[in-house]
Amino acid sequence: MKRVTIKDIAKVANVSYTTVSRALSGSSEIGEGTRQRILQIGKDMGYTANAVARSLVAKETKLIGLLVSSINNPFMSEIAYHVEESARKKGYNLMLCNSSGNIEQEEEAYKLLVGRQVDGIILVPCGAHSYERLHPYLDTVPTVFVSENLRDIQESYVTVDNHRGTYIGVEYLYSLGHRSIVYFARRLASTTHQLRAQGYGDACKALHLKPQYVDSHFASSSIQHGYTLALEWFRGKHNYSAIFAAADTIALGILQAAEECGVRIPEDVSLLGFDNISFSALPKINLSTIEQPKHMMASVAVEMLIEKMKTPAMRYSHKIMNPELVIRGSCKAVPQI
């Protein structure tokens, strides 16, 4: 269990531990002979450098904190996957924290990461209030927000153009002949959802459609939310031909309700989602949706963060990605009468 240190090697090699350090760190001011000899001894003794000690003197840990609201969520885990990959390729490792969508816990975790001396933090915040809450700590560690539009706020973030996402979604449904599109929203304290709702509204306006929002204040899981909302909706008499769900998870709930109510999708009503989580591609689900380029977002977030770490002078930068329409089988053209 006792780990071998630089000093142990020094004793065996009969040199000072400074020399050993130089041999291992690839410094130039050391004889090639001694270097090889020391390297060999190090290998023989099974030496691995102590990153903790190294971090202490270097004043950098080569660690990135990844703080998400729930890793057990297809969207976040996909982000996490790509963040890990990008970070690793750049020589950084990940410290993972869950906030469970709880803002107190998010603050707690953030402080913890600061204490752990991470070089930077990538944050998928649990809501729009995260910014205010975390504001006091924000200039302790370079931070990049992901997926949450902070609009004109003075902090780095990368996100998708949510407004445009719903906008092109409505346009697509319109092009299929739909003239009455209901929006199943999620009234969360999140600018993301505010912008999506707004994009929907603006598109309707531009196309001379009457916007119709369905929502409730009752909050639970998104999928449950979509389910209960849709159940009630299908029971009533409404004039509409398509549903735009503010998130794929909501669409999943709607799908369930539709099945129970005998509503066929897409034969009776078209359904469009947002996010393109991996679930949606399943053949049995086969949901048309608006894609968030998660891979891109993750790698851009990492690059942006590293950039920010290197140039402390930089205040912030924003990057807004393009959403893309993914056509699968849940939307159908309205039959011409």
Place this chain on the structure above:
Amino acid sequence: MKRVTIKDIAKVANVSYTTVSRALSGSSEIGEGTRQRILQIGKDMGYTANAVARSLVAKETKLIGLLVSSINNPFMSEIAYHVEESARKKGYNLMLCNSSGNIEQEEEAYKLLVGRQVDGIILVPCGAHSYERLHPYLDTVPTVFVSENLRDIQESYVTVDNHRGTYIGVEYLYSLGHRSIVYFARRLASTTHQLRAQGYGDACKALHLKPQYVDSHFASSSIQHGYTLALEWFRGKHNYSAIFAAADTIALGILQAAEECGVRIPEDVSLLGFDNISFSALPKINLSTIEQPKHMMASVAVEMLIEKMKTPAMRYSHKIMNPELVIRGSCKAVPQI
């Protein structure tokens, strides 16, 4: 950006930094008056303890390394979620590494975690060969394997009783009247899958059924694997009434193929999966399956690991969880003729 240290506080409070350390660490050998005064100053100055420095002297980091083959996988991300939670509750944080199912990368990541001085490692290995490969390092850091049966191997692990899982699955299908059950396997270098196949075989033997394995050596994603296998299978003429998929992902692929081939599930053929990933609960999927108690497995793994960290004398321990049958809508009784 300059972080405030214990010495900065000491200067302001006009005491030695030792005293500050004592005040913050809740040591008893300090006056209550000075403690309060120092605590207040610390708060005012925005002090957060440097965990790196602390780790160096304490010779423990309070970090657990979580090494999975892919965090972007419903099973793993669920494990990760619960591991994070359990660990946090016990005062540990997580370092996350992905091996991408690649054994070289797994070794790389493991060594990296060792260098980072994590107190322990929870490993969801990419295959049966992981053990041999990692063996040289295994007594550097307490390690617990998750989800991979290592059988009589001398290393700690927690897993589900895979043999029993398929066994009770066959029994269930038998009880529904099925007498001809095909097993869609995954010939991976994993004891997990070996045991599942064996459990299926043994159950068939016990019930006087003829086991029938479908598999191919062609490896790709499990879902793709299930799809191609099923496509071919459905095209042929076979005498069977139920399919047992070695994993839910395989079942997902089968579902897709069934849809394309006009095979109705469960009307024409019953389908049973294994793992109970969150996908499977979706109403449109609604897959009956064998559940791995992931929450339990994760928290047990953490407890087991902490136990192992505390008592270096302990060599290893094994924990095998009970699989449970989850009945949904993909299996149907065979009509009595």
Place this chain on the structure above:
DNA sequence: GTTTTATCTGAAAACGTTTACGACAATCTT
């Protein structure tokens, strides 16, 4: 043959903590 230069090595400080040890005063014994 002496000085300069280049090359290699070591001593020591630093990073921010914790902790063993000792010093000193105040309080408690008998």
Place this chain on the structure above:
DNA sequence: AAGATTGTCGTAAACGTTTTCAGATAAAAC
């Protein structure tokens, strides 16, 4: 009242590295 005990605080060493500075040796230049 003298010694023993207790409570509070400071000094210094330690954790395992990197890095600065200076020293030593050998080769090159004059």
